[in-house]
Amino acid sequence: MNDSPLLSAEGLHITFPGRRGAPEARAVDGVDLDIAPGEIVALVGESGCGKTTLARSLLGLVKPTEGAVSFDGSPLRYEGRALKAYRKRVQLVLQDPSGSLNPRHTVYEAVAEGLRIHGYAGDERAKVTEALSRAGLRPPERFFLRYPHELSGGQRQRVVIAGALVLDPELIVADEPVASLDASVRGEILALLLGLRAELGLSALVVTHDLGLAWNIADRVAVMYLGRIVETGSVEEVLTSPRHPYTQALLSVLPEAGGEPVVLAGEPPDPTRIPSGCRFHARCQVLASGEAERAGVADACRGEDLAVLGGTGATRVACHWATASGR
Structure with missing residues (x-):
């Protein structure tokens, strides 16, 4: 697999105007993401976290408010002819056939x-x-x-x-490609996508809420929460040794997890009112349990923003507690 990215997003922000004078919604709030030739990347998160908006932007369907998308080393241009040529090379597979x-x-x-x-x-x-x-x-x-x-x-x-x-195409963006299928058919479609990568060298971005699917198909995983990627790395590293409390909570509900599932408090915050500090802190089980306080980072969790994670294959996490505790 070539390390030079086929598709690259840098500093991507996508905002939508609020209704009746409400603040604008920051659907994608600072994302770097690379996909290498022949690589399958899973973009994982709850409904409403911004992953479909990010995918639509990578397809050229939504123009970013800030930042840029590049393909094969060239910036994506949003003019008719250039965009048409791009969409021939990058194809969408939707959730509901x-x-x-x-x-x-x-x-x-x-x-x-x-x-x-x-x-x-x-x-x-x-x-x-x-x-x-x-x-x-x-x-x-x-x-x-x-x-x-x-x-x-x-x-x-x-x-x-x-x-x-x-x-x-050289890259497929698959938005929940097996969500509407019976369990017996899901494996066949995933095997097909893997076979196409082996046969044609296809790259893929697989958008899903299902970490089990990511484990079965992806080389790399990017976990998204409230408009930003909060943990990224190889699928083995992230899913066997998750560092971010949000990733840990998502994994805890899988049947093979074995332990008690983590029940997150409340719903994800409104993207028009992204909280200060770590955007996950209001629901974070580590902060709620006092572990962040014992690690001396509780105030940082509530008040200090975290940097945007790099888009390459290196394992990274946006979490004050994980960084302080050496996780």
């Missing part, structure tokens, strides 16, 4: 749509056949004239993946 497939279009039309949008001049039928085959729908010709309602959930997700593959 039923919602992303037009019920009036056959499988062939759904997969060929991207080729037609981008003015492909070659053999359309051959490209659609190849994409369906790579997505595991074989023999592909059997599926050409079928409609989404005639397919299983797993087959529909494979059609969505084929629609992304038909343009020969």
Whole structure:
């Protein structure tokens, strides 16, 4: 795997105006993130933490308020022709295949749509056949004239993946790619994504709330909370030795965790009112238990902001307590 990033976000901020004079919502509040060629990165966090907004920005669908996105060493430009060329190289796979497939279009039309949008001049039928085959729908010709309602959930997700593959992208952004599927099918789709990485050298950003999924598919994990990445590193390091209390809480509810699950107090804060200090401190079990006080960092937790973590593969954590205790 090449260490030079294929996709890179630097100092990314995305804000949305508040309603009726309310403060603006800081959906993404300072993020650095790199994805290397052939690397699978899992972006993990609760609903509302900003991970989907960050993913949409990396796709060029949301222009950042501050910061920049680069692809293959060149800044992402938001003009029509440049953006169209970029979206051919970076493709989106959505969570709900039923919602992303037009019920009036056959499988062939759904997969060929991207080729037609981008003015492909070659053999359309051959490209659609190849994409369906790579997505595991074989023999592909059997599926050409079928409609989404005639397919299983797993087959529909494979059609969505084929629609992304038909343009020969270098990176796929998969937003909760198996969340709507039965447990028996989830493993098949994850195995497919891993196989595509091995066969085609595809990179992927997998957006998920499920740390178990991250463990099964990712090389690296970035844990996001309230608009910022709070812990990042190789999937083995982060998920076997989590340092941030938020990561520890997310992992504690997995069946294989073994111990008592950590129940976090309350809901994540409103992104229009991000708290001072560590943005997790109001829900932090380490602060609530007195451990942060004993480590001499309780005041810092409540009042001192933490630096934005670097986007590379190095293991990093944004936590006063973890840093002070040498965790």
